[in-house]
Structure formats: structure tokens, C-alpha cells
Amino acid sequence: MATKFYSVIVVAFVYLITTVDISSSIKCWVCRSDSDPKCSDPFDNSTVPITDCKQEPDLYHYPNVRPTMCRKIRQKVNGQWRYFRSCAYLGEPGIEGDERFCLMRTGTYNIFMEYCTCNSKDGCNSALAGTVPANIWYLISACLLVWRIPFVVRVLW
Template structure:
């Protein structure tokens, strides 16, 4: 009985370690496609800096608010696509917290805008990301759980 309790505690600890994500400081790609074509889609980060959002300046019109997310803005103005990637000060990740969805707006004079925010991982504004567990995290958790089960069966 003691071994199964210990095993459960170890699995729970590993699960928490694999799935916890830091929410207060995030690093985001920072670029504009009008000055760096690699900022467009498909995104090529070979010349694009990644910025630590905690180093971003405080904005005068948003006193006390710090950036906690990344954003990607895609807009089409008069037939020309433009992309902007940076830290985000306001908003929520995706629509109702689901990063797979972005806010989209259209306007007169052939204007379209898509605004995506995320905070699931550093550099999440490289493309639209899916929030949740990473496949690598699940694989590590499954492998470690199997190994621990074998070890504890041999010991007890």
C-alpha cells in the first residue's frame, strides 16, 4: 500500500512539473513585415529578435499594466498583407481563452484585420498555437510513469 501511495505522489509531482507554465513573464517575437519580410507567414525567425516582455516599457496610457501575452496581428489594407508580432498588454488569449481562435474584423475600403494573443509558451506568436499539453510533455509523463511503475513493482 505504501508503494502505490508513493507512486501516486510521484506521478502527481511529475505531472505538475511538466504542465505548469509561467504566466508572469513571457518572451515574444517582435517584428513588422513592412521592415522585415521574414516576419510574414510563413514565419522565419532567423533574423527576428525574441523579446522578454518584462523588459518592455510601461505605457503612459496603461499605467500599472505590464505585458503578459504575445500577439500577432495580420492585416490586409488595400490588398497588401502586413504582419506585426510583439508583447501584448491587454486582451485574453484567443477567444474565451482558446488560443486557436483570433479576433477578426473587416472594414470599408478593403480592410481586414486578425488579432491573435497567446501566453501558452515563449514565442507562441510565431503562428496560431493550440493551448494545452504539449505532446513532448505527455510523452515524458507517460514514459516516466511507466518506468516508475516498473521500478516500484520490483522494489515492493
């Protein structure tokens, strides 16, 4: 019975430390593939410094709105792909909060756009769309840890 109690405590602790955001700012990659080819996918951040979004300027047309997420835009215009990574002032992380999904739009003149926002961790706008969010890995790790706790308790006691 005690091992079940310890298991619940460990899962709760791991959940809290992986989901509670104690910072009020996020750091994002800021670049454009038309000026730096390493900004495209696959992303190579060797020439791009990560930017603290709290240092980004206020927007004239959105007073008192601060960036709280990262953004990645993938655009195809007349057959040419362009990538933009930056801090995001507005939007929601993915569809219904799931960062693996992005808004996609098509238009006339052979234009396609994919707009992804995220706030799960610093530099989250480096990933390709469709990657597994970090919280899933934390949950899997916590489950594996809980599964092994009875063995550890038996060995220590």
C-alpha cells in the same frame, strides 16, 4: 496497486512542472512584416531577436499595466497581408483561454484582421494560428509515460 499510485504521482508531477509558471515575464518576438519580410508567415526568426517583455516601456494611456502575453496580428488591407508580432499589454490568450483561436474582424475597404494572444511559452507568437498548444503535448507524453510505468517497474523489481 503500487504501480497505480506511482502512475498518479508521475502524472501529477508532469502536470505541475508543465503548467506552473514560475516567471513573471514572457519573451516575445517583436517585428513588423512591412520592415522585415521574415516577420510574415511562415515566420523566420533568424534576423529577429526575442524580446523580454519586462523591458518594454510603460504605456502613457495605460499606467501600471505591464505586458504579460505575446501578440500576433495578421492584417489584410486592400489585398496586402501585413504581420505584427509584439508583447501584449491587454487581452486574454485566445477564446476562453485556448490559444489556437484568435479574434477576427472584417471592415469596410477590404480590411481583415486576426488578433492572437498567447502566454503558454516564450516566443509563442511565432506559430501559425491553429497549432496545437504545448500543454497538449505534455499531457500526451505523461499518458504515454504512465502507460509504460508498469513495464518499467516490473523490469526494475
